[in-house]
Amino acid sequence: MNEIENKRISKFLSLILRHQPETIQLKLDENGWAEVSELITKSAKGRIHFSFEDLEEVVETNNKKRFAFNDDKTMIRASQGHSIDIDLALKTAQPPDFLYHGTAESNISSILDKGIEKRSRQHVHLSADKETATKVGMRHGKPVILTIRTKKMNDDGIPFYLSANNVWLTDFVDAKYISK
Template sequence: MNEIENKRISKFLSLILRHQPETIQLKLDENGWADVSELITKAAKGRMHFSFEDLEEVVETNNKKRFAFNEDKTMIRASQGHSIDIDLALKAIQPPDFLYHGTADSNISSIFEKGIEKRNRQHVHLSADKETATKVGMRHGKPVILTIRTKEMFDNGIPFYLSANGVWLTDFVDAKYISK
């Protein structure tokens, strides 16, 4: 499969597994898992054709590890980033002392006024390294990397979760924990 086709399938999976499964009448369970055979069949009915092998390649080669199979590859889900109500069944764990959030320069005044909100997502996404945060920020304009004092947040009772693809998640970051 070429890179363009891989990206096309990946974008489709992001839409279906993170935001709008109803687009193809796909049912996700409470943890966001979808039956792989049903996904392939219903996608084809919606004129989005791909094989199990194509799906495997997208999951394995996605540089952000956005999707995951269960052990026997009969189920698939998005690793994080959902705007629909699902429970990833993640356990709260202690984060590193600092995490990073990449954003656009145009968002800075709002963030320092209101904090970092999850908005239409289930969680705020944080990165363990500045390089990843920079890539995220670049998608939204001129990037700015914010440092989040996550040890301080955790010590104050705020839970953190680590998604299967290494993205740190929390519900909200108050401005008092953020520095530029």
């Protein structure tokens, strides 16, 4: 499969597994898992054709590890980033002292005033390194990297979770924990 086709399938999977499974009448369980055979069949009916081998390649080569199979590869789900109500069954984790959030320069005044909200997502996403945060920020305009005092947040009783693809998640970041 070429890179363009891989990206096209990946974007489609993000839409279906994170936001709109109803687009192809796909059923997700309470933890966001879908049957692989049902995904392939219903995607084809929706005119997005791919094989199990193509799906494996997309999952294995996705640089952000957005998708995961269960152990026997009969089920698939998005690792995080959902706007639909599912329970990823994440366990709390001890974050490092600092994490990073990439955003566009146009969002800075609002963030420094109101904090970082999850908005339509289930969690706020934070990165362990500035490089990843920069890439995230670039998607929205001129990037600005914010440093989040996550140890202090955690010491104050705010829980953190680490997704299967190593994205740090929390429910909200109050402005008092943010530095530019």
